[in-house]
Amino acid sequence: MMYAHWKNGSHQRKRAFDLYFRHLPFGNGYAVFAGLERALQYLENLRFTEEDIAFLARQPEQYDPDFLDMLRTFRFQGDVYAVPEGTIVFPNEPLLRLEGNVMELQLVETALLNFIGYQTLVATKAARIRTVAGNDLVMEFGTRRAQESTAAIWGARAAYLAGFDATSNVRAGERFGIPIIGTHSHSWVQDFENELEAFRAFARAFPEQSVLLVDTYDTLRSGLPHAIQVGLELKQQGKRLAGIRLDSGDLAYLSKQARKMLDEAGLTDTRIIASSDLDEDTILNLKAQGARIDSWGIGTKLITAYDQPALGAVYKMVAKMEQGQWVPTIKISSNPEKVTTPGRKNVYRIIDKVTGKAQADLITHVDERVDEKTPLVLFDPVHTYRKKRVTHFQAIELLQPVMRNGELTVELPSLEEIRRYHREQRSLFWEEYLRLLNPEEYPVDLSNKLWKMKQELIQQIYQTFVEPKKKQD
Numbered sequence: 001m002m003y004a005h006w007k008n009g010s011h012q013r014k015r016a017f018d019l020y021f022r023h024l025p026f027g028n029g030y031a032v033f034a035g036l037e038r039a040l041q042y043l044e045n046l047r048f049t050e051e052d053i054a055f056l057a058r059q060p061e062q063y064d065p066d067f068l069d070m071l072r073t074f075r076f077q078g079d080v081y082a083v084p085e086g087t088i089v090f091p092n093e094p095l096l097r098l099e100g101n102v103m104e105l106q107l108v109e110t111a112l113l114n115f116i117g118y119q120t121l122v123a124t125k126a127a128r129i130r131t132v133a134g135n136d137l138v139m140e141f142g143t144r145r146a147q148e149s150t151a152a153i154w155g156a157r158a159a160y161l162a163g164f165d166a167t168s169n170v171r172a173g174e175r176f177g178i179p180i181i182g183t184h185s186h187s188w189v190q191d192f193e194n195e196l197e198a199f200r201a202f203a204r205a206f207p208e209q210s211v212l213l214v215d216t217y218d219t220l221r222s223g224l225p226h227a228i229q230v231g232l233e234l235k236q237q238g239k240r241l242a243g244i245r246l247d248s249g250d251l252a253y254l255s256k257q258a259r260k261m262l263d264e265a266g267l268t269d270t271r272i273i274a275s276s277d278l279d280e281d282t283i284l285n286l287k288a289q290g291a292r293i294d295s296w297g298i299g300t301k302l303i304t305a306y307d308q309p310a311l312g313a314v315y316k317m318v319a320k321m322e323q324g325q326w327v328p329t330i331k332i333s334s335n336p337e338k339v340t341t342p343g344r345k346n347v348y349r350i351i352d353k354v355t356g357k358a359q360a361d362l363i364t365h366v367d368e369r370v371d372e373k374t375p376l377v378l379f380d381p382v383h384t385y386r387k388k389r390v391t392h393f394q395a396i397e398l399l400q401p402v403m404r405n406g407e408l409t410v411e412l413p414s415l416e417e418i419r420r421y422h423r424e425q426r427s428l429f430w431e432e433y434l435r436l437l438n439p440e441e442y443p444v445d446l447s448n449k450l451w452k453m454k455q456e457l458i459q460q461i462y463q464t465f466v467e468p469k470k471k472q473d
Contacts, residue, residue: 001103001106002103002106002107003061003063003064003067005102005103005106006064006067006070006103007064007067010102011101011102011103012101012102012103013101013102013320013321014099014100014101014102014320014321015099015100015101015102015105015317015319015320015321016097016098016099016317016318016319016320016326016344017097017098017105017109017315017316017317017318018094018096018097018315018316018318018340018341018345019094019095019096019097019098019112019113019116019313019314019315020091020092020093020094020095020313020314020316021091021092021095021117021120021311021312021313021314022091022092022312022314022337022338023091023312024090024091025121025124025125025305025308025311026124026125026128026307026308028124028128028436028439029432029433029434029435029439029440029441029442030088030089030090030124030429030433030434030439030442031088031089031090031120031123031124031311032086032087032088032089032120032123032124032126032127032161032162032422033083033084033085033086033087033088033089033095033116033120033123034085034086034116034119034120034122034123034157034158034161034162035085035115035116035117035118035119035120035154035158036082036083036084036085036096036116036402036412037085037412038115038119038154039096039111039112039115039116040080040082040402040403040408040412042108042111042112042115043076043078043080043108043403043406044076044403044406044407044408046074046075046076046107046108047074047075048071048072048074050072052071053068053071053072056068056071074104075406076100076104076108076406077100077101077104077405077406078098078099078100078101078104078105078403078405078406079098079099079100079401079403079404079405080096080097080098080099080401080402080403081094081096081097081098081099081399081400081401081402082095082096082097082399082400082402083095083096083347083398083399083400084398084400084413084418084421085161085413085418085421086123086161086162086418086419086421086422086425087398087421087422087425088422088425088426088428088429089120090361090442090444091444092341092363092444093347093361093363093398093444094345094347094363094399095116095120095313096112096116097318097344097345097399098112099344109315112315113313113314113315115154116311116313117310117311117312117313118151118154118155118158118305118311119154119155119157119158120158120311120313121305121308121309121310121311122155122158122159122162122302122303122305123158123159123161123162124162125159125279125280125301125302125305126140126158126159126160126162126163126164126302127162127163127422127426128280128436129164129279129280129283129296129298129302130162130163130164131280131434131435131436132280132283132284132287132436133283133296136293136294136295136296137165137166137271137273137294137295137296138163138164138165138295138296138298139164139165139166139167139168139181139273139295139296139297139298140155140156140159140160140164140166140167140168140169140298140299140302140303141167141168141275141297141298141299142155142156142298142299142300142302142303142304143156143168143169143303144299145299145300145303145304146303146304147304149171151303152169152172152303153169153171153172153175155302155303156169156172156176156178156303157172157175157176157178157415159298159302159303160176160178160415160419161415161418161419161422162422163419163422163423164298165179165181166178166179166180166181167179167180167181168180168181168182168297176415177414177415177416178415183211183212183213183243183245183273183297184202184211184212184213185213186213186215186216186247188202188213189213189216189217190216195216195217195222195223195226196226196229196230199212199226199227199229199230200230200233203230203233203234203241207234207237207239208239208240208242209242210230210234210241210242210243211242211243211244211245211271211273212226212227212230212241212243212244212245213244213245213247214226214227214244214245214246214258215245215246215247215248215249215254219246219248219249219254219258220254220257220258220261223244224244224257224258224261224262225261227241227244228261228262228265228267231262231265231267231270232265232266232267235266235267240267240269240270241267241270242270242271243270243271243272243273243294243295244258244262244270244271244272244273245273245274245275245297246258246272246273246274246275246276246293247274247275247276248276251274251276251286251291251293252286252289252290252291255272255274255286255291255292255293256290256291256292258272258292259272259292271294271295272292272293272294272295273293273294273295273296273297274286274291274293274295274296274297275296275297275298275299277299277300277301278296278297278298278299278301279298279301279302279306279307280436283296284436316331316340317329317331318340318341318342318343318344318345319342319343319344326343326344328342328343328344328453328457329342329457330342330454330457330458330461332458332461339454339458341363341446341450341454342453342454342457343365343366343450343453344365344366345363345364345365345366345399345450346363346364346365346366346368346397346398346399347361347362347363347364347397347398347399348361348362348363348364348370348395348396348397348398349361349395349396349398349428350362350370350376350378350390350393350394350395351393351394351395351396351428352390352392352393353392353393353394354392356427356428357428357429357430358428358429358442359378359388359390359393359443360378360388360390360442360443360444360445361398361442361443361444361445362376362378362395362445362446362447363444363445363446363447363450364446364447364449364450365447365449365450365453368447368449368450370395372393372394372395375389375390375391376389376390376391376393376395377389377390377448378390378443378445379445379448379451380443380445381445381446381451384451388443429442
């Protein structure tokens with residue numbers, strides 16, 4: 001597409017694209033926006049190396065040498081508007097708006113969808129798990145199950161920003177400052193003559209941080225008694241056994257028995273950690289069964305977004321520059337949900353000043369401003385008879401400029417700042433929108449101007465393409 005535009009002399013045409021998703025993942029009531037830092041780093045550093053150009057020159061497309069020469073100096077020079085990372089977001093509202101020449105905007109499409117789609121999925125899954133876990137310690141243990149090492153690192157970051165407490169991925173800890181927590185494997189125990197010797201050796205190495213995996217042979221008759229013995233030995237030295245880990249079996253029953261045995265031995269401050277293909281549903285069920293688990297190690301089902309491996313994010317052209325003016329564009333489909341909302345847009349979060357809670361998100365044309373002093377009438381863009389009059393509200397503009405002419409215009413927040421911001425975001429929403437089962441649908445509405453523009457363009461398309469075809473038939 002880049003080459004075709006260049007060959008036709010259309011590569012410098014200015015266009016605008018929106019990145020958004022159509023459906024919430026996991027049956028959830030919201031999503032957690034993540035991946036912006038990764039996306040902006042990519043745009044800042046986008047280059048074609050000599051090796052890249054040599055490879056392209058060998059392809060059967062037989063690219064013009066002048067085109068390949070142009071790639072040597074190619075840099076992304078567009079503008080980017082984005083929702084802050086960690087924001088709670090909903091279907092069909094722009095998460096990113098990019099403006100620039102059509103060639104560069106087409107080039108970056110796949111990468112942006114990859115970064116934003118994957119990290120938003122993991123962050124949303126992590127938020128669901130955090131909700132169920134309550135105040136328990138929740139750790140990301142998914143590196144060995146991630147599709148690739150980069151996914152493991154950025155997935156750990158996405159989980160942490162959405163509320164996880166730590167990761168077992170040391171590289172992610174080094175790169176992003178995420179607390180690191182780990183235990184030993186079954187092979188550690190198997191490598192010694194007996195289980196007690198294995199536990200003692202591990203405790204000697206980590207006298208204040210030992211978490212002993214107790215299910216290699218027999219959890220209640222071997223693993224726990226040996227862990228308790230080591231815990232008592234540590235206690236005599238003025239140290240403590242940090243925890244035991246259960247990785248198989250009936251976790252509810254085993255945790256209750258383990259808690260009883262640890263408490264009877266005086267190891268009341270030794271935590272019980274559970275792993276073994278956990279997710280929010282398993283944790284919810286274990287808590288309902290009275291499991292005595294303090295900490296949760298979540299791996300496969302988090303890092304792979306196991307029950308929904310793709311967000312289904314899309315990237316669509318919404319406007320084009322013609323004779324110095326932005327002209328809205330629309331994509332029509334026989335599937336109504338795939339009809340795009342035209343034009344360059346803003347997204348406002350409407351907050352009730354009395355309750356401090358979000359009432360709706362309002363998508364407007366970029367030229368519109370929401371006047372907080374004037375009553376606002378919100379209506380469902382599909383079922384337009386569903387209306388709500390809002391007064392005494394605050395309108396928070398979500399899409400913010402973050403890149404101008406390919407250069408960052410803001411200092412990106414730290415991961416800790418994003419994490420705090422996400423917690424603040426959660427406090428804006430009623431529990432009905434955040435619950436895991438049968439969440440209430442949060443309103444995402446169009447302004448009257450934008451809704452009319454969409455209907456007019458649909459009618460124009462129909463009159464231009466559909467009606468003439470009907471007459472011919």
